[in-house]
Amino acid sequence: MHTWIEKQRNIIDFTLSSLSRRKGKNIALLLVYTLLVFLLASVMFFTYALKREAALTLRDAPEIVVQRMAQGRHEPIPRKYLEVLKKIKGVNSVRGRLWGYYFDSVIGANYTIMAPEDFPYAEGDITIGSGVSRARLVDQDDTIPLHTYDGTSIPFHVREVFSSESELVSSDLLLVSEADYRKLFGTSKDLFTDITLKVRNAKEISTVAEKIVMLLPDTRPITKREILRTYESIFDWRSGIMVAILTGAVLAFIIVSWDKASGLSVDEKKEIGILKAVGWEISDILLMKFWEGAVISLSSFLTGILLAYVHVFFTPAILFKPVLKGWSVLYPEFRLVPFIDPYQIATLFFLTVVPYTVATIVPSWHAAIIDPDSVMRS
Amino acid sequence: MRKSSFLFVYLAACSLLLAAAFAHAQYQQNRRSPELRENGELVRTLELTDLCLFTEARYTRHPSLADFDAPFQDHPCSLEHFPSGSLIMPNWRNAENHAHMD
Numbered sequence: 001m002h003t004w005i006e007k008q009r010n011i012i013d014f015t016l017s018s019l020s021r022r023k024g025k026n027i028a029l030l031l032v033y034t035l036l037v038f039l040l041a042s043v044m045f046f047t048y049a050l051k052r053e054a055a056l057t058l059r060d061a062p063e064i065v066v067q068r069m070a071q072g073r074h075e076p077i078p079r080k081y082l083e084v085l086k087k088i089k090g091v092n093s094v095r096g097r098l099w100g101y102y103f104d105s106v107i108g109a110n111y112t113i114m115a116p117e118d119f120p121y122a123e124g125d126i127t128i129g130s131g132v133s134r135a136r137l138v139d140q141d142d143t144i145p146l147h148t149y150d151g152t153s154i155p156f157h158v159r160e161v162f163s164s165e166s167e168l169v170s171s172d173l174l175l176v177s178e179a180d181y182r183k184l185f186g187t188s189k190d191l192f193t194d195i196t197l198k199v200r201n202a203k204e205i206s207t208v209a210e211k212i213v214m215l216l217p218d219t220r221p222i223t224k225r226e227i228l229r230t231y232e233s234i235f236d237w238r239s240g241i242m243v244a245i246l247t248g249a250v251l252a253f254i255i256v257s258w259d260k261a262s263g264l265s266v267d268e269k270k271e272i273g274i275l276k277a278v279g280w281e282i283s284d285i286l287l288m289k290f291w292e293g294a295v296i297s298l299s300s301f302l303t304g305i306l307l308a309y310v311h312v313f314f315t316p317a318i319l320f321k322p323v324l325k326g327w328s329v330l331y332p333e334f335r336l337v338p339f340i341d342p343y344q345i346a347t348l349f350f351l352t353v354v355p356y357t358v359a360t361i362v363p364s365w366h367a368a369i370i371d372p373d374s375v376m377r378s
Numbered sequence: 379m380r381k382s383s384f385l386f387v388y389l390a391a392c393s394l395l396l397a398a399a400f401a402h403a404q405y406q407q408n409r410r411s412p413e414l415r416e417n418g419e420l421v422r423t424l425e426l427t428d429l430c431l432f433t434e435a436r437y438t439r440h441p442s443l444a445d446f447d448a449p450f451q452d453h454p455c456s457l458e459h460f461p462s463g464s465l466i467m468p469n470w471r472n473a474e475n476h477a478h479m480d
Contacts, residue, residue, distance in 0.1 A: 009380065012385060053414070056414050057421055057429065058418075058421060059418065060418045062425045065427060067443065072445070074443070095425070101439075112439060163416075165413045165416065165417075166413075167430065168417065169421060169426055169430055171430045171433075173424075222427075230428075233467055299388065302389065302395075324465065327460060328433045332431070337407055338403035339403065340399070340403050
């Protein structure tokens with residue numbers, strides 16, 4: 001055993017010396033390889049953590065949201081629909097939700113404005129998300145003016161600012177009383193934005209959804225399962241950012257591996273010829289090439305994964321921020337909870353380390369079986 | 379020190395750091411679970427449906443409630459033009475509840 005270990009160490013020593021003779025090329029290769037793994041792992045960490053956090057956060061989302069559709073659009077839903085929905089067997093509670101979007105022309109940001117049923121403060125009071133607080137430079141007990149649909153300005157007293165820990169759900173939220181909401185948008189008392197339902201037995205949700213469509217054909221029920229599936233699917237590998245990064249990274253990796261697999265350089269062939277001439281076996285040469293591939297791919301893989309972890313969970317995802325921010329004026333400053341999937345890391349390992357190592361061995365085998373004299377003369 | 383020893387030390391250090399990353403992830407999940415619970419509570423009391431990831435367009439602010447044609451319905455021949463719209467995938471899994479566009 002000791003002899004075997006010593007042999008491997010000698011071959012690794014030789015391999016590292018051989019790699020250092022082509023220092024420039026191999027450092028460049030190491031950097032590109034690390035960057036590829038870093039990019040792929042960053043996207044994987046980011047999307048997986050986001051999906052897990054969405055699943056945990058939204059598991060208490062409404063069981064069914066009922067929207068009214070008119071002319072292909074989501075329209076306010078009449079109050080009388082509440083009565084129809086209450087009569088459906090299995091429905092526990094029915095509530096009309098009042099929410100909409102408010103464009104703040106001062107800074108050019110969009111807010112989500114809501115009037116919760118049990119808003120704890122009085123008319124003229126407001127609760128704001130920390131993103132709004134940051135963008136508008138307002139804090140608790142300050143005043144924030146909002147414009148009504150007819151151009152009148154209403155000064156709201158900021159009673160509360162949501163904690164920065166809740167930015168992922170509340171960054172752009174404004175909470176006002178029902179009276180203020182209707183005053184701002186001129187919404188009639190007979191209208192809600194949509195209706196939420198609680199169902200007694202979770203197994204009956206799809207049956208209740210079917211009954212809703214039968215009773216109110218101009219409505220669309222959206223179940224909690226669909227809400228959760230949305231966040232499973234929108235950051236799917238086929239989504240824009242994933243496809244863009246994956247395609248670039250995979251193509252770059254194929255080029256790197258292809259370069260290795262398509263043949264050896266004249267220097268590398270000569271080296272193999274000399275080694276054979278001084279008595280190295282074919283198996284020793286293949287072992288050396290295996291270690292060469294393993295040293296580069298393993299070092300790049302581990303470094304890339306670690307850098308990606310730091311990038312996504314410590315910085316947090318600073319390179320993705322400009323992409324995710326887009327044209328948003330208001331962007332949540334959230335730090336994802338580090339959920340990592342060992343299965344994904346294993347997949348990345350088998351997709352990067354194994355093909356590269358194999359791609360290094362194959363052309364060496366071709367060179368190693370040729371007569372050393374002809375290899376050295378080529 | 380032999381060159382192979384340097385390599386082994388480097389790979390061992392990286393592997394240790396990777397193990398530390400898993401431990402850190404587990405620690406953070408435990409430490410921040412009250413925060414996740416509070417966010418869940420906010421979702422429950424306010425009956426929220428979406429994460430606040432993109433605020434530039436209504437269909438990316440609330441993707442679970444948006445129509446497939448929302449990016450294109452502002453005027454005839456309207457094109458999807460918000461950057462975040464190109465980042466996320468249309469919510470095809472919930473297609474059965476959406477109006478057919480043909």
